[in-house]
Amino acid sequence: MFINVGILLSYVSNYAFAGLPVHTGWRVMFAVGALPPVFLAAGVLAMPESPRWLMMRGRYGEARTVLVRTSDTPAEADLRLQEIKQAVEAPRAAGSSGGVWKEMLLRPTKSVRRILVCVVGVLFFQQASGIDAIVLYSPLVFQKSGMSSNSAILGAAIAVGVVKTCFILVATLFSDRIGRRPLLLASAAGSAVTLASLALTLCAGATSTVSTAACVTSVLAFVAAFSVGFGPLAPAYSSEIIPLRLRAQGTSLGTAVNRVTCALVTMTFISLADWITMPGCFFLYAGVAAAAFVFVYLQLPETSGRSLEDMDELFAAM
Known part of the structure:
Protein backbone atom coordinates (compact mmCIF):
# COMPACT_ATOMS: atom_id res chain seq x y z
CA MET A 1 0.00 0.00 0.00
CA PHE A 2 2.67 2.48 1.00
CA ILE A 3 4.89 1.62 -1.97
CA ASN A 4 2.04 2.86 -4.14
CA VAL A 5 1.47 5.89 -1.94
CA GLY A 6 5.13 6.68 -2.59
CA ILE A 7 4.65 6.30 -6.35
CA LEU A 8 1.63 8.60 -6.17
CA LEU A 9 3.58 11.21 -4.20
CA SER A 10 6.36 11.09 -6.79
CA TYR A 11 3.81 11.87 -9.52
CA VAL A 12 2.44 14.73 -7.43
CA SER A 13 5.91 16.14 -6.85
CA ASN A 14 6.64 15.96 -10.57
CA TYR A 15 3.47 17.93 -11.24
CA ALA A 16 4.25 20.45 -8.50
CA PHE A 17 7.81 21.10 -9.65
CA ALA A 18 7.19 20.93 -13.40
CA GLY A 19 7.19 24.73 -13.63
CA LEU A 20 10.73 25.07 -12.28
CA PRO A 21 13.69 25.52 -14.64
CA VAL A 22 14.90 22.14 -15.92
CA HIS A 23 18.33 22.37 -14.27
CA THR A 24 16.62 23.01 -10.91
CA GLY A 25 13.44 20.94 -11.14
CA TRP A 26 14.97 17.46 -11.33
CA ARG A 27 17.31 18.26 -8.42
CA VAL A 28 14.39 19.34 -6.24
CA MET A 29 12.49 16.16 -7.16
CA PHE A 30 15.43 14.00 -6.06
CA ALA A 31 15.88 16.03 -2.87
CA VAL A 32 12.24 15.51 -1.89
CA GLY A 33 12.65 11.79 -2.55
CA ALA A 34 15.41 11.63 0.05
CA LEU A 35 12.99 12.37 2.91
CA PRO A 36 10.95 9.12 3.08
CA PRO A 37 14.01 6.90 3.73
CA VAL A 38 14.74 8.98 6.84
CA PHE A 39 11.31 8.11 8.28
CA LEU A 40 11.72 4.49 7.13
CA ALA A 41 15.04 4.19 8.96
CA ALA A 42 13.43 5.51 12.13
CA GLY A 43 10.50 3.12 11.76
CA VAL A 44 12.76 0.08 11.34
CA LEU A 45 14.17 0.74 14.81
CA ALA A 46 10.72 0.04 16.27
CA MET A 47 10.10 -3.17 14.28
CA PRO A 48 10.07 -6.47 16.20
CA GLU A 49 12.26 -9.31 14.95
CA SER A 50 10.62 -12.22 13.14
CA SER A 96 19.06 -32.78 7.16
CA SER A 97 22.49 -31.51 6.22
CA GLY A 98 24.36 -29.95 3.34
CA GLY A 99 23.04 -26.41 3.60
CA VAL A 100 20.05 -24.49 2.37
CA TRP A 101 21.30 -23.82 -1.15
CA LYS A 102 21.99 -27.51 -1.74
CA GLU A 103 18.49 -28.39 -0.56
CA MET A 104 16.94 -25.72 -2.77
CA LEU A 105 18.94 -26.04 -5.98
CA LEU A 106 20.93 -29.30 -6.06
CA ARG A 107 18.77 -31.88 -4.29
CA PRO A 108 15.31 -30.39 -3.93
CA THR A 109 12.40 -32.54 -2.87
CA LYS A 110 9.26 -32.57 -5.02
CA SER A 111 7.54 -29.99 -2.79
CA VAL A 112 10.57 -27.68 -2.67
CA ARG A 113 10.93 -27.84 -6.45
CA ARG A 114 7.26 -26.94 -6.92
CA ILE A 115 7.55 -24.11 -4.42
CA LEU A 116 10.61 -22.63 -6.14
CA VAL A 117 8.88 -22.79 -9.53
CA CYS A 118 5.89 -20.93 -8.07
CA VAL A 119 8.03 -18.32 -6.30
CA VAL A 120 10.26 -17.55 -9.28
CA GLY A 121 7.36 -17.72 -11.74
CA VAL A 122 4.94 -15.42 -9.97
CA LEU A 123 7.63 -12.82 -9.23
CA PHE A 124 8.90 -13.00 -12.82
CA PHE A 125 5.46 -12.52 -14.35
CA GLN A 126 4.68 -9.64 -11.99
CA GLN A 127 7.34 -7.51 -13.69
CA ALA A 128 7.43 -9.12 -17.15
CA SER A 129 3.84 -8.01 -17.78
CA GLY A 130 5.17 -4.46 -18.17
CA ILE A 131 3.85 -2.63 -15.12
CA ASP A 132 6.98 -0.50 -14.77
CA ALA A 133 6.80 0.50 -18.42
CA ILE A 134 3.55 2.22 -17.43
CA VAL A 135 4.71 3.47 -14.03
CA LEU A 136 7.87 5.07 -15.44
CA TYR A 137 6.92 5.93 -19.02
CA SER A 138 3.21 6.78 -18.87
CA PRO A 139 3.95 10.40 -19.94
CA LEU A 140 5.50 9.03 -23.17
CA VAL A 141 2.49 6.77 -23.68
CA PHE A 142 0.07 9.67 -23.21
CA GLN A 143 2.15 11.84 -25.52
CA LYS A 144 2.04 9.09 -28.15
CA SER A 145 -1.77 9.05 -27.88
CA GLY A 146 -1.93 12.72 -28.85
CA MET A 147 -1.85 14.47 -25.48
CA SER A 148 0.40 17.52 -25.93
CA SER A 149 0.02 19.64 -22.78
CA ASN A 150 2.66 18.88 -20.13
CA SER A 151 0.23 19.69 -17.33
CA ALA A 152 -2.38 17.34 -18.81
CA ILE A 153 0.20 14.56 -19.20
CA LEU A 154 1.44 14.91 -15.62
CA GLY A 155 -2.16 15.16 -14.38
CA ALA A 156 -2.99 11.89 -16.15
CA ALA A 157 0.07 10.33 -14.51
CA ILE A 158 -1.31 11.38 -11.12
CA ALA A 159 -4.57 9.64 -12.03
CA VAL A 160 -2.54 6.48 -12.69
CA GLY A 161 -1.06 6.73 -9.19
CA VAL A 162 -4.47 7.31 -7.58
CA VAL A 163 -6.10 4.33 -9.32
CA LYS A 164 -3.12 2.09 -8.59
CA THR A 165 -3.21 3.00 -4.90
CA CYS A 166 -6.99 2.66 -4.52
CA PHE A 167 -7.13 -0.79 -6.11
CA ILE A 168 -4.46 -2.08 -3.73
CA LEU A 169 -7.18 -1.62 -1.10
CA VAL A 170 -9.41 -4.02 -3.05
CA ALA A 171 -6.75 -6.71 -2.79
CA THR A 172 -6.29 -5.89 0.89
CA LEU A 173 -9.99 -6.33 1.61
CA PHE A 174 -10.61 -9.48 -0.44
CA SER A 175 -7.36 -11.52 -0.49
CA ASP A 176 -8.45 -13.52 2.57
CA ARG A 177 -12.17 -13.58 1.76
CA ILE A 178 -11.91 -14.58 -1.90
CA GLY A 179 -8.43 -16.12 -1.86
CA ARG A 180 -5.10 -15.42 -3.51
CA ARG A 181 -5.61 -17.65 -6.55
CA PRO A 182 -8.89 -16.10 -7.85
CA LEU A 183 -7.48 -12.58 -7.49
CA LEU A 184 -4.26 -13.54 -9.29
CA LEU A 185 -6.25 -15.16 -12.11
CA ALA A 186 -8.52 -12.13 -12.45
CA SER A 187 -5.51 -9.81 -12.36
CA ALA A 188 -3.63 -11.70 -15.09
CA ALA A 189 -6.69 -11.92 -17.35
CA GLY A 190 -7.56 -8.27 -16.80
CA SER A 191 -3.97 -7.20 -17.47
CA ALA A 192 -3.88 -9.15 -20.75
CA VAL A 193 -7.15 -7.62 -21.98
CA THR A 194 -6.34 -4.03 -20.97
CA LEU A 195 -2.79 -4.16 -22.37
CA ALA A 196 -4.18 -5.39 -25.68
CA SER A 197 -6.74 -2.58 -25.54
CA LEU A 198 -3.98 -0.03 -24.89
CA ALA A 199 -1.99 -1.36 -27.85
CA LEU A 200 -5.04 -1.06 -30.12
CA THR A 201 -5.68 2.56 -29.06
CA LEU A 202 -2.08 3.43 -29.90
CA CYS A 203 -2.42 1.84 -33.34
CA ALA A 204 -4.77 4.61 -34.46
CA GLY A 205 -3.12 6.48 -37.31
CA ALA A 206 -4.64 9.88 -36.57
CA THR A 207 -4.93 10.97 -32.95
CA SER A 208 -8.11 12.51 -31.62
CA THR A 209 -9.80 13.30 -28.34
CA VAL A 210 -11.52 9.92 -28.46
CA SER A 211 -8.31 7.96 -29.05
CA THR A 212 -6.53 9.89 -26.30
CA ALA A 213 -9.38 9.23 -23.85
CA ALA A 214 -9.36 5.54 -24.85
CA CYS A 215 -5.61 5.38 -24.21
CA VAL A 216 -5.89 6.94 -20.75
CA THR A 217 -8.83 4.68 -19.90
CA SER A 218 -6.88 1.59 -20.98
CA VAL A 219 -3.88 2.61 -18.87
CA LEU A 220 -6.06 3.19 -15.81
CA ALA A 221 -7.84 -0.13 -16.37
CA PHE A 222 -4.51 -1.93 -16.64
CA VAL A 223 -3.10 -0.53 -13.39
CA ALA A 224 -6.41 -1.35 -11.68
CA ALA A 225 -6.30 -4.95 -12.93
CA PHE A 226 -2.65 -5.31 -11.95
CA SER A 227 -3.22 -3.84 -8.49
CA VAL A 228 -6.03 -6.20 -7.46
CA GLY A 229 -3.74 -9.21 -7.83
CA PHE A 230 -0.23 -9.33 -9.17
CA GLY A 231 0.85 -6.05 -7.59
CA PRO A 232 0.38 -6.89 -3.90
CA LEU A 233 -0.22 -10.66 -3.97
CA ALA A 234 2.84 -11.85 -5.93
CA PRO A 235 5.27 -10.96 -3.11
CA ALA A 236 2.75 -11.98 -0.43
CA TYR A 237 2.10 -15.37 -2.04
CA SER A 238 5.77 -16.11 -2.67
CA SER A 239 6.83 -15.24 0.86
CA GLU A 240 4.16 -17.39 2.52
CA ILE A 241 4.77 -20.61 0.59
CA ILE A 242 8.52 -20.98 1.23
CA PRO A 243 9.31 -23.38 4.10
CA LEU A 244 10.75 -21.77 7.20
CA ARG A 245 14.19 -23.31 6.83
CA LEU A 246 14.48 -21.98 3.26
CA ARG A 247 12.65 -18.68 3.65
CA ALA A 248 15.55 -16.21 3.74
CA GLN A 249 17.39 -17.65 0.73
CA GLY A 250 14.22 -18.54 -1.20
CA THR A 251 12.78 -15.06 -0.81
CA SER A 252 16.12 -13.54 -1.82
CA LEU A 253 16.23 -15.67 -4.97
CA GLY A 254 12.69 -14.72 -5.95
CA THR A 255 13.33 -11.04 -5.27
CA ALA A 256 16.51 -11.13 -7.38
CA VAL A 257 14.56 -12.58 -10.33
CA ASN A 258 11.87 -9.93 -9.81
CA ARG A 259 14.34 -7.03 -9.76
CA VAL A 260 16.36 -8.27 -12.76
CA THR A 261 13.14 -8.63 -14.76
CA CYS A 262 12.09 -5.13 -13.70
CA ALA A 263 15.46 -3.75 -14.83
CA LEU A 264 15.17 -5.48 -18.22
CA VAL A 265 11.67 -4.08 -18.81
CA THR A 266 12.54 -0.53 -17.79
CA MET A 267 15.88 -0.38 -19.63
CA THR A 268 14.59 -1.87 -22.88
CA PHE A 269 11.18 -0.18 -23.22
CA ILE A 270 12.27 2.85 -25.26
CA SER A 271 14.60 0.84 -27.52
CA LEU A 272 11.95 -1.87 -27.92
CA ALA A 273 9.34 0.74 -28.79
CA ASP A 274 11.67 2.10 -31.50
CA TRP A 275 12.14 -1.42 -32.86
CA ILE A 276 8.66 -2.98 -32.75
CA THR A 277 6.68 0.26 -32.10
CA MET A 278 4.98 1.19 -28.84
CA PRO A 279 1.77 -0.72 -29.69
CA GLY A 280 3.98 -3.74 -30.39
CA CYS A 281 5.47 -3.44 -26.89
CA PHE A 282 2.06 -3.57 -25.27
CA PHE A 283 0.90 -6.47 -27.44
CA LEU A 284 4.04 -8.28 -26.22
CA TYR A 285 3.24 -7.47 -22.58
CA ALA A 286 -0.34 -8.62 -23.15
CA GLY A 287 1.00 -11.97 -24.35
CA VAL A 288 3.14 -12.24 -21.21
CA ALA A 289 0.10 -11.48 -19.04
CA ALA A 290 -1.86 -14.21 -20.85
CA ALA A 291 1.01 -16.62 -20.14
CA ALA A 292 0.88 -15.52 -16.50
CA PHE A 293 -2.80 -16.52 -16.38
CA VAL A 294 -1.93 -20.01 -17.65
CA PHE A 295 0.92 -20.28 -15.15
CA VAL A 296 -1.27 -19.31 -12.18
CA TYR A 297 -4.05 -21.67 -13.31
CA LEU A 298 -1.73 -24.66 -13.69
CA GLN A 299 0.81 -24.14 -10.91
CA LEU A 300 -0.46 -22.07 -7.99
CA PRO A 301 -2.63 -23.70 -5.30
CA GLU A 302 -4.77 -21.66 -2.94
CA THR A 303 -2.94 -20.75 0.29
CA SER A 304 -5.56 -18.65 2.06
CA GLY A 305 -6.25 -19.97 5.56
CA ARG A 306 -3.13 -22.15 5.62
CA SER A 307 -0.35 -21.54 8.13
CA LEU A 308 3.24 -21.01 7.05
CA GLU A 309 4.13 -24.33 8.59
CA ASP A 310 1.62 -26.20 6.34
CA MET A 311 3.21 -25.31 3.01
CA ASP A 312 5.50 -28.34 2.68
CA GLU A 313 2.49 -30.61 3.16
CA LEU A 314 0.35 -28.60 0.73
CA PHE A 315 2.86 -28.73 -2.13
CA ALA A 316 3.93 -32.33 -1.45
CA ALA A 317 0.31 -33.44 -1.92
CA MET A 318 0.03 -31.88 -5.38
Whole structure:
Protein backbone atom coordinates (compact mmCIF):
# COMPACT_ATOMS: atom_id res chain seq x y z
CA MET A 1 0.00 0.00 0.00
CA PHE A 2 2.67 2.48 1.00
CA ILE A 3 4.89 1.62 -1.97
CA ASN A 4 2.04 2.86 -4.14
CA VAL A 5 1.47 5.89 -1.94
CA GLY A 6 5.13 6.68 -2.59
CA ILE A 7 4.65 6.30 -6.35
CA LEU A 8 1.63 8.60 -6.17
CA LEU A 9 3.58 11.21 -4.20
CA SER A 10 6.36 11.09 -6.79
CA TYR A 11 3.81 11.87 -9.52
CA VAL A 12 2.44 14.73 -7.43
CA SER A 13 5.91 16.14 -6.85
CA ASN A 14 6.64 15.96 -10.57
CA TYR A 15 3.47 17.93 -11.24
CA ALA A 16 4.25 20.45 -8.50
CA PHE A 17 7.81 21.10 -9.65
CA ALA A 18 7.19 20.93 -13.40
CA GLY A 19 7.19 24.73 -13.63
CA LEU A 20 10.73 25.07 -12.28
CA PRO A 21 13.69 25.52 -14.64
CA VAL A 22 14.90 22.14 -15.92
CA HIS A 23 18.33 22.37 -14.27
CA THR A 24 16.62 23.01 -10.91
CA GLY A 25 13.44 20.94 -11.14
CA TRP A 26 14.97 17.46 -11.33
CA ARG A 27 17.31 18.26 -8.42
CA VAL A 28 14.39 19.34 -6.24
CA MET A 29 12.49 16.16 -7.16
CA PHE A 30 15.43 14.00 -6.06
CA ALA A 31 15.88 16.03 -2.87
CA VAL A 32 12.24 15.51 -1.89
CA GLY A 33 12.65 11.79 -2.55
CA ALA A 34 15.41 11.63 0.05
CA LEU A 35 12.99 12.37 2.91
CA PRO A 36 10.95 9.12 3.08
CA PRO A 37 14.01 6.90 3.73
CA VAL A 38 14.74 8.98 6.84
CA PHE A 39 11.31 8.11 8.28
CA LEU A 40 11.72 4.49 7.13
CA ALA A 41 15.04 4.19 8.96
CA ALA A 42 13.43 5.51 12.13
CA GLY A 43 10.50 3.12 11.76
CA VAL A 44 12.76 0.08 11.34
CA LEU A 45 14.17 0.74 14.81
CA ALA A 46 10.72 0.04 16.27
CA MET A 47 10.10 -3.17 14.28
CA PRO A 48 10.07 -6.47 16.20
CA GLU A 49 12.26 -9.31 14.95
CA SER A 50 10.62 -12.22 13.14
CA PRO A 51 9.53 -14.84 15.72
CA ARG A 52 10.50 -17.61 13.31
CA TRP A 53 14.04 -16.26 12.98
CA LEU A 54 14.27 -15.93 16.76
CA MET A 55 13.13 -19.55 17.17
CA MET A 56 15.75 -20.73 14.71
CA ARG A 57 18.35 -19.04 16.92
CA GLY A 58 16.98 -20.64 20.09
CA ARG A 59 15.66 -17.35 21.50
CA TYR A 60 12.26 -18.73 22.55
CA GLY A 61 11.44 -16.07 25.16
CA GLU A 62 11.92 -13.21 22.71
CA ALA A 63 9.89 -15.09 20.09
CA ARG A 64 7.00 -15.53 22.50
CA THR A 65 7.11 -11.82 23.39
CA VAL A 66 6.71 -10.90 19.71
CA LEU A 67 3.90 -13.43 19.23
CA VAL A 68 2.02 -12.11 22.26
CA ARG A 69 2.17 -8.62 20.70
CA THR A 70 0.81 -9.90 17.38
CA SER A 71 -1.79 -12.42 18.60
CA ASP A 72 -5.29 -11.93 19.98
CA THR A 73 -4.64 -13.90 23.16
CA PRO A 74 -1.64 -15.40 25.01
CA ALA A 75 -3.10 -18.85 24.32
CA GLU A 76 -3.02 -18.19 20.59
CA ALA A 77 0.56 -16.97 20.91
CA ASP A 78 1.55 -20.19 22.69
CA LEU A 79 -0.14 -22.30 20.00
CA ARG A 80 1.70 -20.46 17.23
CA LEU A 81 4.93 -20.75 19.20
CA GLN A 82 4.52 -24.52 19.38
CA GLU A 83 3.78 -24.80 15.63
CA ILE A 84 6.88 -22.78 14.77
CA LYS A 85 9.00 -24.81 17.19
CA GLN A 86 7.91 -28.05 15.52
CA ALA A 87 8.69 -26.63 12.07
CA VAL A 88 12.13 -25.51 13.22
CA GLU A 89 13.02 -28.81 14.88
CA ALA A 90 11.67 -31.13 12.14
CA PRO A 91 14.68 -30.74 9.76
CA ARG A 92 17.09 -31.22 12.67
CA ALA A 93 15.30 -34.39 13.78
CA ALA A 94 15.40 -35.72 10.22
CA GLY A 95 19.14 -35.13 10.17
CA SER A 96 19.06 -32.78 7.16
CA SER A 97 22.49 -31.51 6.22
CA GLY A 98 24.36 -29.95 3.34
CA GLY A 99 23.04 -26.41 3.60
CA VAL A 100 20.05 -24.49 2.37
CA TRP A 101 21.30 -23.82 -1.15
CA LYS A 102 21.99 -27.51 -1.74
CA GLU A 103 18.49 -28.39 -0.56
CA MET A 104 16.94 -25.72 -2.77
CA LEU A 105 18.94 -26.04 -5.98
CA LEU A 106 20.93 -29.30 -6.06
CA ARG A 107 18.77 -31.88 -4.29
CA PRO A 108 15.31 -30.39 -3.93
CA THR A 109 12.40 -32.54 -2.87
CA LYS A 110 9.26 -32.57 -5.02
CA SER A 111 7.54 -29.99 -2.79
CA VAL A 112 10.57 -27.68 -2.67
CA ARG A 113 10.93 -27.84 -6.45
CA ARG A 114 7.26 -26.94 -6.92
CA ILE A 115 7.55 -24.11 -4.42
CA LEU A 116 10.61 -22.63 -6.14
CA VAL A 117 8.88 -22.79 -9.53
CA CYS A 118 5.89 -20.93 -8.07
CA VAL A 119 8.03 -18.32 -6.30
CA VAL A 120 10.26 -17.55 -9.28
CA GLY A 121 7.36 -17.72 -11.74
CA VAL A 122 4.94 -15.42 -9.97
CA LEU A 123 7.63 -12.82 -9.23
CA PHE A 124 8.90 -13.00 -12.82
CA PHE A 125 5.46 -12.52 -14.35
CA GLN A 126 4.68 -9.64 -11.99
CA GLN A 127 7.34 -7.51 -13.69
CA ALA A 128 7.43 -9.12 -17.15
CA SER A 129 3.84 -8.01 -17.78
CA GLY A 130 5.17 -4.46 -18.17
CA ILE A 131 3.85 -2.63 -15.12
CA ASP A 132 6.98 -0.50 -14.77
CA ALA A 133 6.80 0.50 -18.42
CA ILE A 134 3.55 2.22 -17.43
CA VAL A 135 4.71 3.47 -14.03
CA LEU A 136 7.87 5.07 -15.44
CA TYR A 137 6.92 5.93 -19.02
CA SER A 138 3.21 6.78 -18.87
CA PRO A 139 3.95 10.40 -19.94
CA LEU A 140 5.50 9.03 -23.17
CA VAL A 141 2.49 6.77 -23.68
CA PHE A 142 0.07 9.67 -23.21
CA GLN A 143 2.15 11.84 -25.52
CA LYS A 144 2.04 9.09 -28.15
CA SER A 145 -1.77 9.05 -27.88
CA GLY A 146 -1.93 12.72 -28.85
CA MET A 147 -1.85 14.47 -25.48
CA SER A 148 0.40 17.52 -25.93
CA SER A 149 0.02 19.64 -22.78
CA ASN A 150 2.66 18.88 -20.13
CA SER A 151 0.23 19.69 -17.33
CA ALA A 152 -2.38 17.34 -18.81
CA ILE A 153 0.20 14.56 -19.20
CA LEU A 154 1.44 14.91 -15.62
CA GLY A 155 -2.16 15.16 -14.38
CA ALA A 156 -2.99 11.89 -16.15
CA ALA A 157 0.07 10.33 -14.51
CA ILE A 158 -1.31 11.38 -11.12
CA ALA A 159 -4.57 9.64 -12.03
CA VAL A 160 -2.54 6.48 -12.69
CA GLY A 161 -1.06 6.73 -9.19
CA VAL A 162 -4.47 7.31 -7.58
CA VAL A 163 -6.10 4.33 -9.32
CA LYS A 164 -3.12 2.09 -8.59
CA THR A 165 -3.21 3.00 -4.90
CA CYS A 166 -6.99 2.66 -4.52
CA PHE A 167 -7.13 -0.79 -6.11
CA ILE A 168 -4.46 -2.08 -3.73
CA LEU A 169 -7.18 -1.62 -1.10
CA VAL A 170 -9.41 -4.02 -3.05
CA ALA A 171 -6.75 -6.71 -2.79
CA THR A 172 -6.29 -5.89 0.89
CA LEU A 173 -9.99 -6.33 1.61
CA PHE A 174 -10.61 -9.48 -0.44
CA SER A 175 -7.36 -11.52 -0.49
CA ASP A 176 -8.45 -13.52 2.57
CA ARG A 177 -12.17 -13.58 1.76
CA ILE A 178 -11.91 -14.58 -1.90
CA GLY A 179 -8.43 -16.12 -1.86
CA ARG A 180 -5.10 -15.42 -3.51
CA ARG A 181 -5.61 -17.65 -6.55
CA PRO A 182 -8.89 -16.10 -7.85
CA LEU A 183 -7.48 -12.58 -7.49
CA LEU A 184 -4.26 -13.54 -9.29
CA LEU A 185 -6.25 -15.16 -12.11
CA ALA A 186 -8.52 -12.13 -12.45
CA SER A 187 -5.51 -9.81 -12.36
CA ALA A 188 -3.63 -11.70 -15.09
CA ALA A 189 -6.69 -11.92 -17.35
CA GLY A 190 -7.56 -8.27 -16.80
CA SER A 191 -3.97 -7.20 -17.47
CA ALA A 192 -3.88 -9.15 -20.75
CA VAL A 193 -7.15 -7.62 -21.98
CA THR A 194 -6.34 -4.03 -20.97
CA LEU A 195 -2.79 -4.16 -22.37
CA ALA A 196 -4.18 -5.39 -25.68
CA SER A 197 -6.74 -2.58 -25.54
CA LEU A 198 -3.98 -0.03 -24.89
CA ALA A 199 -1.99 -1.36 -27.85
CA LEU A 200 -5.04 -1.06 -30.12
CA THR A 201 -5.68 2.56 -29.06
CA LEU A 202 -2.08 3.43 -29.90
CA CYS A 203 -2.42 1.84 -33.34
CA ALA A 204 -4.77 4.61 -34.46
CA GLY A 205 -3.12 6.48 -37.31
CA ALA A 206 -4.64 9.88 -36.57
CA THR A 207 -4.93 10.97 -32.95
CA SER A 208 -8.11 12.51 -31.62
CA THR A 209 -9.80 13.30 -28.34
CA VAL A 210 -11.52 9.92 -28.46
CA SER A 211 -8.31 7.96 -29.05
CA THR A 212 -6.53 9.89 -26.30
CA ALA A 213 -9.38 9.23 -23.85
CA ALA A 214 -9.36 5.54 -24.85
CA CYS A 215 -5.61 5.38 -24.21
CA VAL A 216 -5.89 6.94 -20.75
CA THR A 217 -8.83 4.68 -19.90
CA SER A 218 -6.88 1.59 -20.98
CA VAL A 219 -3.88 2.61 -18.87
CA LEU A 220 -6.06 3.19 -15.81
CA ALA A 221 -7.84 -0.13 -16.37
CA PHE A 222 -4.51 -1.93 -16.64
CA VAL A 223 -3.10 -0.53 -13.39
CA ALA A 224 -6.41 -1.35 -11.68
CA ALA A 225 -6.30 -4.95 -12.93
CA PHE A 226 -2.65 -5.31 -11.95
CA SER A 227 -3.22 -3.84 -8.49
CA VAL A 228 -6.03 -6.20 -7.46
CA GLY A 229 -3.74 -9.21 -7.83
CA PHE A 230 -0.23 -9.33 -9.17
CA GLY A 231 0.85 -6.05 -7.59
CA PRO A 232 0.38 -6.89 -3.90
CA LEU A 233 -0.22 -10.66 -3.97
CA ALA A 234 2.84 -11.85 -5.93
CA PRO A 235 5.27 -10.96 -3.11
CA ALA A 236 2.75 -11.98 -0.43
CA TYR A 237 2.10 -15.37 -2.04
CA SER A 238 5.77 -16.11 -2.67
CA SER A 239 6.83 -15.24 0.86
CA GLU A 240 4.16 -17.39 2.52
CA ILE A 241 4.77 -20.61 0.59
CA ILE A 242 8.52 -20.98 1.23
CA PRO A 243 9.31 -23.38 4.10
CA LEU A 244 10.75 -21.77 7.20
CA ARG A 245 14.19 -23.31 6.83
CA LEU A 246 14.48 -21.98 3.26
CA ARG A 247 12.65 -18.68 3.65
CA ALA A 248 15.55 -16.21 3.74
CA GLN A 249 17.39 -17.65 0.73
CA GLY A 250 14.22 -18.54 -1.20
CA THR A 251 12.78 -15.06 -0.81
CA SER A 252 16.12 -13.54 -1.82
CA LEU A 253 16.23 -15.67 -4.97
CA GLY A 254 12.69 -14.72 -5.95
CA THR A 255 13.33 -11.04 -5.27
CA ALA A 256 16.51 -11.13 -7.38
CA VAL A 257 14.56 -12.58 -10.33
CA ASN A 258 11.87 -9.93 -9.81
CA ARG A 259 14.34 -7.03 -9.76
CA VAL A 260 16.36 -8.27 -12.76
CA THR A 261 13.14 -8.63 -14.76
CA CYS A 262 12.09 -5.13 -13.70
CA ALA A 263 15.46 -3.75 -14.83
CA LEU A 264 15.17 -5.48 -18.22
CA VAL A 265 11.67 -4.08 -18.81
CA THR A 266 12.54 -0.53 -17.79
CA MET A 267 15.88 -0.38 -19.63
CA THR A 268 14.59 -1.87 -22.88
CA PHE A 269 11.18 -0.18 -23.22
CA ILE A 270 12.27 2.85 -25.26
CA SER A 271 14.60 0.84 -27.52
CA LEU A 272 11.95 -1.87 -27.92
CA ALA A 273 9.34 0.74 -28.79
CA ASP A 274 11.67 2.10 -31.50
CA TRP A 275 12.14 -1.42 -32.86
CA ILE A 276 8.66 -2.98 -32.75
CA THR A 277 6.68 0.26 -32.10
CA MET A 278 4.98 1.19 -28.84
CA PRO A 279 1.77 -0.72 -29.69
CA GLY A 280 3.98 -3.74 -30.39
CA CYS A 281 5.47 -3.44 -26.89
CA PHE A 282 2.06 -3.57 -25.27
CA PHE A 283 0.90 -6.47 -27.44
CA LEU A 284 4.04 -8.28 -26.22
CA TYR A 285 3.24 -7.47 -22.58
CA ALA A 286 -0.34 -8.62 -23.15
CA GLY A 287 1.00 -11.97 -24.35
CA VAL A 288 3.14 -12.24 -21.21
CA ALA A 289 0.10 -11.48 -19.04
CA ALA A 290 -1.86 -14.21 -20.85
CA ALA A 291 1.01 -16.62 -20.14
CA ALA A 292 0.88 -15.52 -16.50
CA PHE A 293 -2.80 -16.52 -16.38
CA VAL A 294 -1.93 -20.01 -17.65
CA PHE A 295 0.92 -20.28 -15.15
CA VAL A 296 -1.27 -19.31 -12.18
CA TYR A 297 -4.05 -21.67 -13.31
CA LEU A 298 -1.73 -24.66 -13.69
CA GLN A 299 0.81 -24.14 -10.91
CA LEU A 300 -0.46 -22.07 -7.99
CA PRO A 301 -2.63 -23.70 -5.30
CA GLU A 302 -4.77 -21.66 -2.94
CA THR A 303 -2.94 -20.75 0.29
CA SER A 304 -5.56 -18.65 2.06
CA GLY A 305 -6.25 -19.97 5.56
CA ARG A 306 -3.13 -22.15 5.62
CA SER A 307 -0.35 -21.54 8.13
CA LEU A 308 3.24 -21.01 7.05
CA GLU A 309 4.13 -24.33 8.59
CA ASP A 310 1.62 -26.20 6.34
CA MET A 311 3.21 -25.31 3.01
CA ASP A 312 5.50 -28.34 2.68
CA GLU A 313 2.49 -30.61 3.16
CA LEU A 314 0.35 -28.60 0.73
CA PHE A 315 2.86 -28.73 -2.13
CA ALA A 316 3.93 -32.33 -1.45
CA ALA A 317 0.31 -33.44 -1.92
CA MET A 318 0.03 -31.88 -5.38
